[in-house]
Amino acid sequence: xxxxxFSPKARWDRHIPESNHGDPGLLNEKIQVLxxxxxxxxxxxxxxxxxxxxxxxxxxxxxxxxTGKETTNCFSVNTGxxxxxxxxxxxxxSWKIDKIIE
Amino acid sequence: MNHELTMILHIDMDAFFASIEQAINPKxxxxxxxxxxxxxxxxxxxxxxxxxxxAYGIDSGMPTKEAFKxxxxxxxxxxxxxxxxxxxxxxxxFLAGYGFxxxxxxxxxxxxDINEEPxxxxxxxxxxxxxxxxxxxxxxxxxxxxx
Numbered sequence: 259x260x261x262x263x264f265s266p267k268a269r270w271d272r273h274i275p276e277s278n279h280g281d282p283g284l285l286n287e288k289i290q291v292l293x294x295x296x297x298x299x300x301x302x303x304x305x306x307x308x309x310x311x312x313x314x315x316x317x318x319x320x321x322x323x324x325t326g327k328e329t330t331n332c333f334s335v336n337t338g339x340x341x342x343x344x345x346x347x348x349x350x351x352s353w354k355i356d357k358i359i360e
Numbered sequence: 361m362n363h364e365l366t367m368i369l370h371i372d373m374d375a376f377f378a379s380i381e382q383a384i385n386p387k388x389x390x391x392x393x394x395x396x397x398x399x400x401x402x403x404x405x406x407x408x409x410x411x412x413x414x415a416y417g418i419d420s421g422m423p424t425k426e427a428f429k430x431x432x433x434x435x436x437x438x439x440x441x442x443x444x445x446x447x448x449x450x451x452x453x454f455l456a457g458y459g460f461x462x463x464x465x466x467x468x469x470x471x472x473d474i475n476e477e478p479x480x481x482x483x484x485x486x487x488x489x490x491x492x493x494x495x496x497x498x499x500x501x502x503x504x505x506x507x
Binding site for chain 1: 467
């Protein structure tokens with residue numbers, strides 16, 4: 259079969275990052291998370307942000323971001339009331355709340 | 361001259377970016393949604409639309425200001441390439457797992473050489489079911505032959 263030579267990363271080569279990815283709602287705050295690590299997958303179950311506990315009812319989506327050698331696992335999570343984006347940095351082993359998804 | 365036919369399965373993800381955003385935020389499902397190339401609602405360009413937005417005549421490449429004139433209740437999400445690239449790579453790996461030669465046609469389209477497959481219809485149905493289950497996004501499958 260003829261290969262197109264397409265790379266999914268190629269179309270973004272000219273992307274110019276904006277501060278906060280152009281997102282004024284970016285929180286970028288450290289949080290504490292209770293999560294299960296199983297078969298190379300991560301399942302966050304609850305997080306503590308500003309001394310408040312948020313129980314996660316479902317993970318609606320997850321994906322990875324790569325910055326140099328660092329890999330960040332991102333999760334959009336539903337607490338039943340709101341949707342949040344949280345992330346786990348595989349290098350620093352730290353969790354962050356990225357934003358409230360509106 | 362070689363007249364041998366090659367059977368290709370073309371997997372085309374529907375409204376790829378919008379579909380991913382709707383999977384992330386279920387509140388956006390069934391709503392007219394545009395994905396903007398930058399996080400500036402009225403001063404950017406539509407880079408993807410949901411089917412509900414397409415029904416208003418909104419399509420990729422249109423200025424968002426024009427899109428909001430056509431549909432004032434339009435939902436807007438700024439593009440986040442990492443989600444789309446990751447999902448595209450996962451889809452590629454998933455399809456390659458079937459053991460056939462797979463090639464990218466674009467970030468959301470794949471071609472699978474299924475010439476050796478005795479039952480292409482069952483294969484297509486299996487791919488359809490597993491993509492829906494694993495990725496929760498929409499897609500179309502086309503089977504075609506080429507010389």
